[in-house]
Amino acid sequence: MSGSGLRLKALTEKIRETLDKLSSRTAIKFAVYASAVIIFFALILLPPIIGIVIKWDNIQFILDQPPLVDRALGAIQNSFIIALIVAALDLIAGIPMAWLIARGKSRWLSAIDTLADIPFIIPTTALGYSLLLFWSDSGGVSALFGSSLVSTGWLLVMLLHFTFSFPVVVRTLVGALLDYKVEFERASRTLGAAPFTAMRTVTFPVLRPAMISAFILAFARSISETGATIVVAGVFENGPVFIQNMKTEFAVANPALYNGAIVFASFILITISLLIFVAIRLIGPKLRLPLKRVRPVTERKLSYKKAEKSRNTITLIVFFVLILSPSLFVALPAFQAIFTPSFSNAITGSDIWGGYWQSLLLSYGLGATVTIINIIIGLPTAIIIARKKMGKFMSSVFDLLVNVPLVVPSIALGVSLGIFWKASFALPDIMLLIFAHLAITYPYFVRSMSAALERISPDMEEAARTLGAKPLGVFRTIVFPLTKYSMLSGAIMVFTRSVSETGATLAVTSNLQTAPVLLVNWIKQAVPASRLDIALAAGFLILLSFIILLALRLVVGREEKY
Amino acid sequence: MPEVRIVNVSKKFGNIVALDNINLTIRDQEYFSLLGPSGCGKTTLLRLIAGLIDPDSGEIYIGNRLVNDVPPEDRDIGFVFQTFALFPHMTAWDNVTYGPKVKGFDMAEATTIGHEVLEMVKLHERLDAYPNELSGGMMQRIAVARALAAGAKLLLLDEALGQLDAKVRNEIRYEIRKMAKDLNLTGIHVTHDQSEAMAISDRIAVMKRGRILQVGTPQELYMKPESIFVAHFIGESNFIEGYVSSKNNGNSVVEIREGLKIQASNGAVAEGKQAVLCVRPETLTVEKSVKKASNTVQGTVERITFEGPNMRYEIRLENDALIVAIKSSMSGGWFSIGEKVAVVFPVANTHVFAYPEGSSLKEEISVGSR
Ligand SMILES: Nc1ncnc2c1ncn2[C@@H]1O[C@H](COP(=O)(O)OP(=O)(O)O)[C@@H](O)[C@H]1O
Ligand SMILES: [Mg+2]
Numbered sequence: 001m002s003g004s005g006l007r008l009k010a011l012t013e014k015i016r017e018t019l020d021k022l023s024s025r026t027a028i029k030f031a032v033y034a035s036a037v038i039i040f041f042a043l044i045l046l047p048p049i050i051g052i053v054i055k056w057d058n059i060q061f062i063l064d065q066p067p068l069v070d071r072a073l074g075a076i077q078n079s080f081i082i083a084l085i086v087a088a089l090d091l092i093a094g095i096p097m098a099w100l101i102a103r104g105k106s107r108w109l110s111a112i113d114t115l116a117d118i119p120f121i122i123p124t125t126a127l128g129y130s131l132l133l134f135w136s137d138s139g140g141v142s143a144l145f146g147s148s149l150v151s152t153g154w155l156l157v158m159l160l161h162f163t164f165s166f167p168v169v170v171r172t173l174v175g176a177l178l179d180y181k182v183e184f185e186r187a188s189r190t191l192g193a194a195p196f197t198a199m200r201t202v203t204f205p206v207l208r209p210a211m212i213s214a215f216i217l218a219f220a221r222s223i224s225e226t227g228a229t230i231v232v233a234g235v236f237e238n239g240p241v242f243i244q245n246m247k248t249e250f251a252v253a254n255p256a257l258y259n260g261a262i263v264f265a266s267f268i269l270i271t272i273s274l275l276i277f278v279a280i281r282l283i284g285p286k287l288r289l290p291l292k293r294v295r296p297v298t299e300r301k302l303s304y305k306k307a308e309k310s311r312n313t314i315t316l317i318v319f320f321v322l323i324l325s326p327s328l329f330v331a332l333p334a335f336q337a338i339f340t341p342s343f344s345n346a347i348t349g350s351d352i353w354g355g356y357w358q359s360l361l362l363s364y365g366l367g368a369t370v371t372i373i374n375i376i377i378g379l380p381t382a383i384i385i386a387r388k389k390m391g392k393f394m395s396s397v398f399d400l401l402v403n404v405p406l407v408v409p410s411i412a413l414g415v416s417l418g419i420f421w422k423a424s425f426a427l428p429d430i431m432l433l434i435f436a437h438l439a440i441t442y443p444y445f446v447r448s449m450s451a452a453l454e455r456i457s458p459d460m461e462e463a464a465r466t467l468g469a470k471p472l473g474v475f476r477t478i479v480f481p482l483t484k485y486s487m488l489s490g491a492i493m494v495f496t497r498s499v500s501e502t503g504a505t506l507a508v509t510s511n512l513q514t515a516p517v518l519l520v521n522w523i524k525q526a527v528p529a530s531r532l533d534i535a536l537a538a539g540f541l542i543l544l545s546f547i548i549l550l551a552l553r554l555v556v557g558r559e560e561k562y
Numbered sequence: 563m564p565e566v567r568i569v570n571v572s573k574k575f576g577n578i579v580a581l582d583n584i585n586l587t588i589r590d591q592e593y594f595s596l597l598g599p600s601g602c603g604k605t606t607l608l609r610l611i612a613g614l615i616d617p618d619s620g621e622i623y624i625g626n627r628l629v630n631d632v633p634p635e636d637r638d639i640g641f642v643f644q645t646f647a648l649f650p651h652m653t654a655w656d657n658v659t660y661g662p663k664v665k666g667f668d669m670a671e672a673t674t675i676g677h678e679v680l681e682m683v684k685l686h687e688r689l690d691a692y693p694n695e696l697s698g699g700m701m702q703r704i705a706v707a708r709a710l711a712a713g714a715k716l717l718l719l720d721e722a723l724g725q726l727d728a729k730v731r732n733e734i735r736y737e738i739r740k741m742a743k744d745l746n747l748t749g750i751h752v753t754h755d756q757s758e759a760m761a762i763s764d765r766i767a768v769m770k771r772g773r774i775l776q777v778g779t780p781q782e783l784y785m786k787p788e789s790i791f792v793a794h795f796i797g798e799s800n801f802i803e804g805y806v807s808s809k810n811n812g813n814s815v816v817e818i819r820e821g822l823k824i825q826a827s828n829g830a831v832a833e834g835k836q837a838v839l840c841v842r843p844e845t846l847t848v849e850k851s852v853k854k855a856s857n858t859v860q861g862t863v864e865r866i867t868f869e870g871p872n873m874r875y876e877i878r879l880e881n882d883a884l885i886v887a888i889k890s891s892m893s894g895g896w897f898s899i900g901e902k903v904a905v906v907f908p909v910a911n912t913h914v915f916a917y918p919e920g921s922s923l924k925e926e927i928s929v930g931s932r
Contacts, residue, residue, distance in 0.1 A: 181645075181647070183643055183645060183647040184647055184649055184650075186614050186634075186641075186643075186647070187641065187643060187647035187648075187649070188649075188660070188664070189613075189614070189633070189634040189635050190612055190614070190634050190635070190637075190639055190640065190641035190709070190712075190718075191635075191640075191660055191661040191664065191708065191709070191712040192635045192636075192661050192664050192665040192712050192713075193635055193660075193664040194633070194635055194664075195633075197664050201660070201664065202649055202651075205649075205651040206649070206650060206651055208651075294663060294664045294665075294666055295666070296664070296665060296666040297666075
């Protein structure tokens with residue numbers, strides 16, 4: 001090793017030692033945790049609230065127009081109805097799927113496990129276009145039926161939301177099922193319960209927290225999604241689509257009315273979402289269904305091998321026909337496009353394609369930036385929550401607050417954030433974009449990290465301390481190696497969520513086009529893009545997403561080591 | 563109130579042979595123990611009987627019914643798990659009445675049964691508590707009550723006392739046996755603790771590495787162990803290596819060193835073969851005066867342990883073997899370290915076994931699973 005290399009090594013060693021020493025000072029520990037809390041309030045939680053307060057007076061302008069108020073309320077109502085139905089359907093379809101993945105013995109299941117993640121990893125706008133082609137376009141299944149099988153509108157919106165929420169539900173439930181102690185189910189069997197009865201009376205109740213959280217996640221995804229919904233909505237409006245439509249209709253023509261309408265809609269969306277979220281969190285755990293009489297005969301029948309087989313078959317059919325094929329359908333025209341001028345235009349970046357690669361660069365650059373910032377500010381937050389650093393009660397309140405951006409519709413969050421940062425600091429659009437994406441993705445990293453930390457027994461950290469390690473040293477040598485895979489998967493969730501995000505992006509900027517926004521514009525024919533152009537653009541996005549998914553599988557797949 | 567019959571049962575997990583051609587009959591209303599070191603296949607055998615796993619081959623009969631294809635819920639069994647597996651989302655009472663409810667009994671009947679079994683385990687307080695609010699002893703009682711309430715005819719316990727502290731464990735083990743007897747149940751009790759098995763079992767099967775070595779009453783196993791391992795695992799034994807030098811009317815004479823011969827009460831090993839003498843510490847007589855007598859070996863006291871009722875002497879014999887002898891503390895005439903003593907081997911309680919083929923004595927008595 002060269003002399004300078006050695007010196008560098010000695011220097012890093014020295015820095016590390018100094019940092020380790022500093023980390024055991026109470027004042028410094030306090031400063032780190034306090035700044036994490038302050039950043040959370042200053043950057044994530046308070047700006048949207050203040051944003052709405054700033055333009056509160058504009059609400060008057062929409063209240064003067066009852067038809068518009070009715071339209072807004074109708075759209076918002078649609079949002080919640082669809083979210084509730086979709087979350088319920090996802091749970092119904094997701095439970096047998098998760099069961100199959102977690103308990104099945106076939107070696108194909110790990111492939112299916114990976115396939116189930118696909119709709120999550122595909123940016124929703126591309127997914128929406130794929131579904132549109134599959135269900136409504138003459139080139140999809142509709143061709144078999146002569147006319148459009150599912151036309152744009154509420155049904156297609158519902159199918160779309162069902163599809164992209166499905167992986168979240170399955171992932172959550174598979175994790176819970178793998179952690180679940182099978183001994184409980186065995187005990188139930190020896191006490192006389194048939195497999196179905198055991199599942200219903202023991203396994204499901206024990207897994208209820210996971211089901212609640214799966215429901216909340218699916219609900220939140222549905223409430224929040226904007227880009228793909230715009231693509232498949234037609235004339236149908238839900239909350240986010242309404243806000244976007246206000247922009248096209250009034251942003252220039254009547255700015256005061258526009259501001260009034262979006263603040264009004266955002267306020268209601270945010271308030272009701274929070275109420276529902278808090279209600280589920282508070283009531284969910286208290287729901288204890290008393291074990292009423294079982295029907296041994298019927299439940300026995302449901303337990304037969306035959307019944308189980310047909311359940312699995314239906315589950316797989318639903319998955320392949322309703323979820324996987326529509327999600328990947330766009331690959332077909334994308335392949336076709338390879339042999340057309342669209343492809344050469346795409347490769348050379350000529351014609352409309354110049355903007356495409358720029359937007360991809362912006363999307364991925366933004367995703368990476370947001371991910372890095374999230375790791376830095378999210379880590380102390382995760383520790384506060386997992387180790388209850390603010391006391392038991394305050395820490396769980398904090399935990400609840402951290403989850404708020406998850407359940408708030410992202411376009412509404414974008415609207416209020418945009419107002420706040422523009423009005424108070426006149427920030428450039430790129431900063432707005434970073435702040436908006438930061439707020440929306442913030443819960444993902446913190447959640448996955450705090451869950452991982454909770455799995456590590458504090459004993460281990462204490463053991464390291466008694467052996468002489470400083471707090472930062474404990475993190476470096478014990479906590480980090482044990483949680484690095486959760487850290488990585490949390491980071492990748494943040495990244496994909498940011499790349500996918502459309503609603504907030506639309507709300508905060510009209511000048512910067514991220515990839516999904518550009519795709520929406522192409523589909524809406526804001527530029528003259530052909531069907532093949534769009535398919536190809538979606539195809540590239542999906543391909544890149546696949547590469548990320550595979551990388552994730554390769555790295556995270558080794559997690560079971562501990 | 564069934565008899566349990568296990569015929570030619572084998573079970574593998576991947577390459578691991580957990581059970582190797584097991585044949586065993588557990589009699590009706592017997593309290594039976596499966597005893598062996600950890601990893602020998604006890605839990606696997608119990609789970610096979612319960613139907614929680616399926617055998618690779620062989621048949622299992624409960625009360626003359628072939629149950630290989632009968633699911634666990636139809637085997638009329640009660641299973642008490644090592645970790646108790648009390649349902650965390652149900653109160654103690656709901657746990658206990660779970661069996662009757664899932665079997666479709668009506669509420670009144672379930673309630674009656676619940677009270678009956680709780681009477682039996684003497685636990686009527688804290689029925690509204692959730693499992694995580696109960697002590698280990700209480701959880702154990704609830705687990706047993708729950709198994710009984712389901713109408714079990716066959717009670718299966720998998721190291722069910724392992725999680726309790728010594729004092730509670732000793733109390734509860736007799737209660738469980740008594741309950742099984744009062745209800746005319748057949749009980750199968752898995753344990754790795756030989757004193758527990760000895761204390762409560764009608765009969766015991768000693769297992770090692772997926773096989774059953776010997777089945778018998780506690781007395782039989784103690785007095786007439788059929789293998790070195792059983793002699794070692796049940797109670798305590800001294801082993802001394804040697805050769806069979808001669809045999810006469812059923813007895814053997816084993817030479818443990820040039821010219822030093824000990825007579826044993828059985829003739830299991832052929833003349834000229836390598837053999838192991840086995841004798842329990844409390845049957846040895848230790849004498850002060852160094853005199854020449856039959857079946858006596860000279861030695862030096864190396865260590866003394868006062869165990870309350872007994873004095874325990876570790877004695878280095880003249881052939882260099884280290885043996886243990888136990889004398890009642892109250893009998894007086896204690897020895898001191900370094901003292902020369904004579905150890906008398908009682909012919910009737912000294913057994914000879916063939917030297918383990920293809921392995922060593924040390925390996926034969928090791929309790930490691932593989
Ligand atoms: N589900 C399983 N998968 C793989 N190996 C197992 C499984 N269950 C038990 N074994 C193996 O089978 C052997 C016997 O195990 P077990 O019956 O649990 O022993 P015991 O209860 O006597 O301690 C052990 O080597 C154990 O590792
Ligand atoms: Mg065991």
